[in-house]
Amino acid sequence: MPRVPVTAIVHTLNELENIDDCLRSIDWADEIYLVDSFSTDGTVERVRTHFPRVRLEQREYLGAASTKNYAIDRATHDWIFVIDADERVTPKLRDELLRTLEGPLDRWAYSVGRLNFMLGQPVRFSGLQRDRVTRLFHRGHARYPNKRVHADLLVDGETGVLRQKMDHYYIRTFDHMIAKMTRYANWSAAQMYIDGKTTSLGGIIGPPIGKFFRDFIINAGFLDGTRGLISVGMHVYYTFWKYAKLWELTQLRKLGKPVPLPKLDEGEGRWDLPWVKTEEASAED
Numbered sequence: 001m002p003r004v005p006v007t008a009i010v011h012t013l014n015e016l017e018n019i020d021d022c023l024r025s026i027d028w029a030d031e032i033y034l035v036d037s038f039s040t041d042g043t044v045e046r047v048r049t050h051f052p053r054v055r056l057e058q059r060e061y062l063g064a065a066s067t068k069n070y071a072i073d074r075a076t077h078d079w080i081f082v083i084d085a086d087e088r089v090t091p092k093l094r095d096e097l098l099r100t101l102e103g104p105l106d107r108w109a110y111s112v113g114r115l116n117f118m119l120g121q122p123v124r125f126s127g128l129q130r131d132r133v134t135r136l137f138h139r140g141h142a143r144y145p146n147k148r149v150h151a152d153l154l155v156d157g158e159t160g161v162l163r164q165k166m167d168h169y170y171i172r173t174f175d176h177m178i179a180k181m182t183r184y185a186n187w188s189a190a191q192m193y194i195d196g197k198t199t200s201l202g203g204i205i206g207p208p209i210g211k212f213f214r215d216f217i218i219n220a221g222f223l224d225g226t227r228g229l230i231s232v233g234m235h236v237y238y239t240f241w242k243y244a245k246l247w248e249l250t251q252l253r254k255l256g257k258p259v260p261l262p263k264l265d266e267g268e269g270r271w272d273l274p275w276v277k278t279e280e281a282s283a284e285d
Helices: 016-025 043-050 064-074 091-101 174-194 201-218 221-254 274-284
Strands: 006-012 031-036 055-058 079-084 109-118 121-123 132-138 160-171
Touching: 006 016, 006 043, 006 064, 016 043, 016 079, 031 043, 031 064, 043 055, 091 160, 109 221, 121 221, 132 160, 160 174, 174 221, 201 221
Parallel strands: 006 031, 006 079, 031 055, 109 160
Antiparallel strands: 079 132, 109 121, 109 132
16 A cells, blocks of 8 residues: 655744755655745745755745744645754654554554754753654544744644654754753743733743753753753753743833734634634534
């Protein structure tokens, strides 16, 4: 029985350093659909000249969930594999994905573990030993929720588990990682503010302290040595800045000043859950 076809979806924003290896690692996909958020470092030109099979579109960045749902709706195939530009499908994971797609597909979605790298070497602890993301799924039974950041895929049913891991080069340089952490923290704070959350002195101090103790001690980040300390430290910074930024937003509101919030995607149907619509239509019949 032939396997079901799959579309691999990639999002890019100034990923010239990563894009070649990422795209080569998914050349097994029946379609590669890349959505670029107007990169300025030559990413688009590189893809167009060296990867002519890739279907490329540019779109304003309104958050990862918005970008992925937009691409999911326009993919050629029903089965989707999502990969970030700083991730790689290893040969062992590729083989497992292809075997899974040959069926029987007894789940609507499958999760993949990640091996995380800092400056070329793996960081194996501090909670990263349990790093797992749902990336292979049927678009009629999975959808990203309306969140600007950290939007975990919603799945209609139980999620299967793939054994092999993908490589994730999540810290290429410290400057890049801190800029990324700051950006994500700002978006996360904005999401909490939109959700009506507030914070205080204890709410700013407590989570970073708890994060360090949990990840460096309980989750054994110390076993990764210097890399473990730096990795945990960056995530502690993210946690601190997220709550500090939320405090700033609430103070601006109290002062009657404009509260800077990111532009949200209000596209019609972007956040609908397709299986809920199907159930409602069946109930009406």
